[in-house]
Amino acid sequence: MKDKPFLSVIVPVYNSERFLDKLMDSISRQTMSDFEVVFVNDGSTDSSPGMLEAYSKKDFRLKVIHKENGGLSSARNAGFKAAIGEYVHFLDSDDWLSNEEVYQKIKEKIVCHTNEESVPDILIFRFDRFYENTGQVTPEQYNLTAEFDSLSPAEQSSVISRERSAFTLAWNKIVRREFLIENNIEFDIKLGRTKTVGGGEDNAWNYDIFSFSKKAVYFDEPALMWRLYRRGAIITIPGLDAMSAFIVYMNDLYNKLIGRGPVAANLLPGLAYYFLLTMVAYSIDLGVPKSIFIRAIKENKKIWQNNSHPRVKQMTMAARFLGWPITFKMLVRYQRHLEEKEVI
Numbered sequence: 001m002k003d004k005p006f007l008s009v010i011v012p013v014y015n016s017e018r019f020l021d022k023l024m025d026s027i028s029r030q031t032m033s034d035f036e037v038v039f040v041n042d043g044s045t046d047s048s049p050g051m052l053e054a055y056s057k058k059d060f061r062l063k064v065i066h067k068e069n070g071g072l073s074s075a076r077n078a079g080f081k082a083a084i085g086e087y088v089h090f091l092d093s094d095d096w097l098s099n100e101e102v103y104q105k106i107k108e109k110i111v112c113h114t115n116e117e118s119v120p121d122i123l124i125f126r127f128d129r130f131y132e133n134t135g136q137v138t139p140e141q142y143n144l145t146a147e148f149d150s151l152s153p154a155e156q157s158s159v160i161s162r163e164r165s166a167f168t169l170a171w172n173k174i175v176r177r178e179f180l181i182e183n184n185i186e187f188d189i190k191l192g193r194t195k196t197v198g199g200g201e202d203n204a205w206n207y208d209i210f211s212f213s214k215k216a217v218y219f220d221e222p223a224l225m226w227r228l229y230r231r232g233a234i235i236t237i238p239g240l241d242a243m244s245a246f247i248v249y250m251n252d253l254y255n256k257l258i259g260r261g262p263v264a265a266n267l268l269p270g271l272a273y274y275f276l277l278t279m280v281a282y283s284i285d286l287g288v289p290k291s292i293f294i295r296a297i298k299e300n301k302k303i304w305q306n307n308s309h310p311r312v313k314q315m316t317m318a319a320r321f322l323g324w325p326i327t328f329k330m331l332v333r334y335q336r337h338l339e340e341k342e343v344i
Contacts, residue, residue, distance in 0.1 A: 003084075004086065005034050005035050005036045005061075005084065006034040006107055007088070007089060007103060007106075007174070008037075008038055008083035008087070008088045009035060009038065010038045010088055010089065010090050011023070011037060011091050012093065013044060013075075014042045014069065014075070014093075015045060015046045016048050020048060020051050021051075026096040026097040030100055030101075030104070031104050032101075032104035033061075035061065036062070036084065036085060038065065038079040038082050039064045040067065041065065041067065042067060042071070042074070042075040043067065043069030052064045065082055070189065071189065073186075074189050077186045080180070083177060084177075086176065087123075087176055088174070088177050089174050089175075090170045095224055095227055096224070096225050097223065097225075098127075102223045102224075105219070110174070113217050121179040121213040121215055122173055122209055122213050123174040123217050123219055124142075124144070124216060124217070125172055126140055126141070126222045126223065127223060128222045128224070130227050130228065139222060140226075142165070142166045143163060144160075148216075148217075149218060153216075154262055155266075157267050158267075158269070160216070161210065161266065161271070162269065162270050162273070167203075168203045168206060170187075170201075170206070173209075183212040185208045185209060187204075200249055207253060207257065207264075207267055210264075211267065240288060240292070243296065246278065250271070251300065251303070268307065269307050275304060276297070276304055276315060277331075277334075277335055279297060280293070280328075281335055283332065284336070290325065294325065294328060304316065315327060315331065318330060
């Protein structure tokens with residue numbers, strides 16, 4: 001392996017002994033050898049640390065960092081600081097790569113779109129959902145086409161922000177390391193330690209990278225298996241506290257995007273859609289009363305008012321003619337319909 005590998009795979013690990021062998025097997029089987037793996041043991045109390053050390057003794061491409069528990073964002077940031085690859089992939093420890101050619105094909109896609117004038121900052125790939133309680137596998141489909149690669153940065157931001165699953169995740173992207181360094185982009189540690197419905201750290205990171213990206217490309221193949229559990233497993237804090245923190249976060253994010261110029265402004269329609277659906281999810285999953293939901297929606301109307309997202313326009317039109325109580329019931333039905341695709 002050359003001094004600077006093409007890819008750094010960053011894997012935060014916390015009490016993941018049950019999943020590590022499957023993940024490591026999928027990594028070691030890759031036909032591309034031009035990568036390193038940075039495991040970050042985030043204060044695990046099970047056998048994970050010993051398993052990581054054993055892996056590293058068998059493969060010189062593996063690094064192991066041990067640190068006190070600081071949460072997912074803290075672990076990702078620590079791994080990033082130790083990474084030296086041209087590109088980085090933040091991979092969760094309970095997921096695994098779809099096949100042995102994933103990284104080779106991704107490298108070929110990036111190299112194909114690299115020239116003297118530009119280099120891809122971001123590559124987005126598809127994935128499959130693995131439902132652990134049933135063993136069922138379902139492919140995730142985006143409304144993206146090959147034309148996405150040739151769009152302008154502003155057009156790409158507008159398109160990707162409307163793709164709920166493509167946009168809100170971190171592990172379905174390969175990102176140029178120098179691009180992240182140049183724009184001072186890292187994961188928000190505060191959001192990473194807050195267990196909310198919103199999944200804030202990944203979402204905020206995506207708004208950052210697509211605010212500054214000059215070129216993104218789409219790899220139209222499933223590259224990863226995403227392990228899903230039963231619903232509600234990570235909900236650990238009171239509903240009102242979680243919702244209040246989420247509203248503050250969304251207002252900060254809205255103000256940040258407004259100040260970043262036209263490319264970032266194209267992310268606002270997706271932000272409004274994400275805000276409304278997540279607020280509904282708080283009412284469903286955390287028991288936030290309907291009256292508090294409606295008041296919060298009205299008080300934060302700057303986020304969703306006068307928005308071009310087609311779903312948001314439908315929601316606001318319904319609220320105008322039917323009122324928010326009836327619209328709320330419609331949104332709850334819509335949110336539950338979306339969740340049927342994610343949870344069995």
